[in-house]
Amino acid sequence: MNIYFSGLGGVGIGPLVEIARDAGHMIMGSDLEESPLTQQLREQYVLVTIGQDGSFLRECHQITPIDWFVYTSALPDDHAELLLAGELGIRTSKRDEFLAYILQEKDLKLIAVAGTHGKTTTTGMLVWLMKHIGIPVSYSVGSTLAFGPSGKFDPESEYFIYECDEYDRNFLNFKPHLSLITSIDYDHPDTYPTEAEYTQAFRQFIDQSAHTILWRIDADYIKTNADHAWVIDETISLPLAGEHNRRNATLVTKVVDYLDIAKTEDVVISLGEFPGTGRRFEKIGDNLYSDYGHHPKEIAATLQLAREVSDHVVLVYQPHQNRRQARIKDMYYNQFELADETYWLPTYLTREDPDEPILSPEALITHLTNKETVHVAEMDNDLWQAIQQARSEGKLVLCMGAGTIDNWVREKMMTSGS
Structure with missing residues (x-):
């Protein structure tokens, strides 16, 4: 089959692209921005475009008819590619239906x-x-x-x-x-x-x-x-x-x-001997780790792990989704005590309720038992200098969040050469 994946650089769709290719299907697709996976797929001769206005889907369908359009849950109902796939009469589904097909097809x-x-x-x-x-x-x-x-x-x-x-x-x-x-x-x-x-x-x-x-x-x-x-x-x-x-x-x-x-x-x-997975207490530099955790229990668990590795831990935390913070803000209590210092960033906003007020970092840290060790911060050069200073002092710096914090710190690593 010829399968078009919309959002093929994401963590949900990306693995399915590789599975479909291994299973012998022709693969092509799009995403809004470059990622390590889009670059990797392009190097493996998968047709990938950045941009989702529908033009690439139409072009691919004209050359070789697309049998199946698989899309990420993040796509809105009025997404240009999703609407076009419907107009062209292409079968459309989210990842679960396609994966169920693979499971049945391959027994x-x-x-x-x-x-x-x-x-x-x-x-x-x-x-x-x-x-x-x-x-x-x-x-x-x-x-x-x-x-x-x-x-x-x-x-x-x-x-x-x-x-x-x-x-x-x-x-x-x-x-x-x-x-x-x-x-x-x-x-x-x-x-x-x-x-x-x-x-x-x-x-x-x-x-x-x-x-x-x-x-x-x-x-x-x-x-x-x-x-x-x-x-x-x-x-x-x-x-x-x-x-x-x-x-x-x-x-x-x-x-x-x-x-x-x-x-x-x-x-x-x-x-x-398990080497770990990406963004799960992943070492990305000397004394520098990245983690996807964004829930109070995940923060506490990862800090406990970090303290088994180092006696001095500095946490950089980016909360994820304002509507989630509204629900868990009272759960922020003693989970940060194993960090010598915490740099608290503004919440990464995604899939939000437009009528819900945005909670500030100050509002979220109200009940922390070690509030005196928390600094409200931005992802800027001042924060990067603080991270570099902590690393130079031999402290383990842990950057946590499901938003932009991981990309930001990796870009800073590349530009600073450290």
Whole structure:
């Protein structure tokens, strides 16, 4: 088939592009801006354009008719490419429908990794482990990997490992052979207006799964009837920094036990060598790390990991989405105590309610127990100088957020040569 991906540089669509190509389909697509993935795909002779006014889609369709238009959930209903695809009579769908087609076409058993926090790392760990113990695997991970592409189809594989996101109710479109639930905390109020709707979605996901592995605390929280679930209580001892990493790895070991595919000692050795995934406590320079976390529990967990690596940690934090901040502002309490200093940036705005007032950094830090160590800051040269000073003093600088903070700090690294 000829498949056009709209938003092919993003973490949701990007891995599917690589999977579709591996599966023998002709690929082309667009995005609004360049990214490492768009550049990588172009180097691999995929037709990629930057800009989404519809002209490239029309041109491609005239040369070789497009069979399927796959688009990201971020596309609005009035998006130029989406409207044009409809006018041209091209089949259109979001990523879940296309992935379901691949699973059925290739007769793959789905191992889905779901949860509020830890999905990317846990999915990456499971893919890493499968590769290490010599089991062919197909997969999709919502981040870059140091040990392979973000998405892959292996014709020898029996299983497909998928980072199964709850946003836009994506995960409810699947009936997994096996599901892992990493953690559950109410999130995505733009998709789930109430906490009850959020927990109900996870109960439904578990009901749709042939088998599920999850933590006792999460099973109790959502009040699931876990008759066909393996509920676990204790973290096993593993040679990994960070309590949340050890918890995620514990889930992975249970998958191996359930599938009966490797010896415990081989699993422990392999997980101890896990190199991590992009933007999950990713080292991008001396004493400088980037992390995607943007929820109070993620911040606390990542700071705990950072303190296992260094006795002195400086945090640069960019909150994500104003409507999320309105819901979690009272949860900002003692999560920042492991940081010597915190530089708090304005909230990155996306998918906002235009009638909701924008919360300032000052409003968000009101209840912090260590407010005296927090500096309201901007992404400017003053902040970069503070980061460089902390690094020169041997402190670990952790830049956290799901918005523009990662690109900004990487660009500063390139321009400063450090």
